[in-house]
Amino acid sequence: MLKIALTGGVGSGKSLACFYIEQNGYNVIYADKMAREITAPGGKAIPYIRQHFGDQYILPDGSMDRKKMRNLVYNNPDAMAVLKAGTTDVVISDVEEIVRVSEERGVKALFFEIPLLFESGSQKDYDQVWVITADIDTRIARVMERDGFTREEVLNVIKNQISEQKRLDLADEVIYNDGVAEELEQQIEKLLIKNNLK
Numbered sequence: 001m002l003k004i005a006l007t008g009g010v011g012s013g014k015s016l017a018c019f020y021i022e023q024n025g026y027n028v029i030y031a032d033k034m035a036r037e038i039t040a041p042g043g044k045a046i047p048y049i050r051q052h053f054g055d056q057y058i059l060p061d062g063s064m065d066r067k068k069m070r071n072l073v074y075n076n077p078d079a080m081a082v083l084k085a086g087t088t089d090v091v092i093s094d095v096e097e098i099v100r101v102s103e104e105r106g107v108k109a110l111f112f113e114i115p116l117l118f119e120s121g122s123q124k125d126y127d128q129v130w131v132i133t134a135d136i137d138t139r140i141a142r143v144m145e146r147d148g149f150t151r152e153e154v155l156n157v158i159k160n161q162i163s164e165q166k167r168l169d170l171a172d173e174v175i176y177n178d179g180v181a182e183e184l185e186q187q188i189e190k191l192l193i194k195n196n197l198k
Contacts, residue, residue: 001108002128002197003110003112003126003128004111004129004195005111005129006018006021006113006130007114007115007118007129007167008131008133008167008177009164010139011134011140011141011143012134012177013132015113016181017177018111021111024192024197027102027110028113029095029098031095031113035091039064039066040064041061042062044090045086045087046062046064052082053082056068074160118167128172129172130171130191131171131174131175132177133175136164140155140158173191175188
């Protein structure tokens with residue numbers, strides 16, 4: 001079974017690329033979504049966050065205060081390491097179970113959407129890495145529109161990710177997402193065909 005990681009900087013268009021892959025009948029494992037679920041009300045990581053960061057990082061609904069936590073960890077590598085230890089390990093365990101079941105079922109390929117793939121150094125765990133990229137101004141505009149961030153806030157997120165050039169250098173395949181959606185879809189189709197997945 002092929003294990004293919006999809007990554008890219010914030011605003012590059014990973015979600016749309018994953019949508020097209022799913023349209024072709026393949027499962028996509030969303031690392032960030034799994035991490036969000038474990039920090040949602042009743043999530044597996046909430047007791048850990050309460051213990052290590054305190055009640056001030058838990059919202060009244062019982063979920064993690066993502067904005068407050070983001071502000072803390074982006075400027076504090078030690079806090080980032082503590083957060084990862086309580087969330088990443090749980091996600092890794094869940095993903096390993098999905099992979100085991102998929103292999104048992106004879107699935108041809110499993111895709112993983114992992115925004116911080118290279119930052120975590122986990123690219124070696126995958127057979128291929130597909131990087132989605134787009135012009136920086138396009139990415140900034142997308143995130144400002146999607147998340148209501150200021151330009152400065154988006155740049156701060158980008159600053160905390162590895163450089164775009166390094167991401168491209170480490171990629172097995174590069175998918176360009178500066179044009180219309182149909183162009184992105186065509187690139188995904190070509191890569192699926194190239195890998196005998198279509």
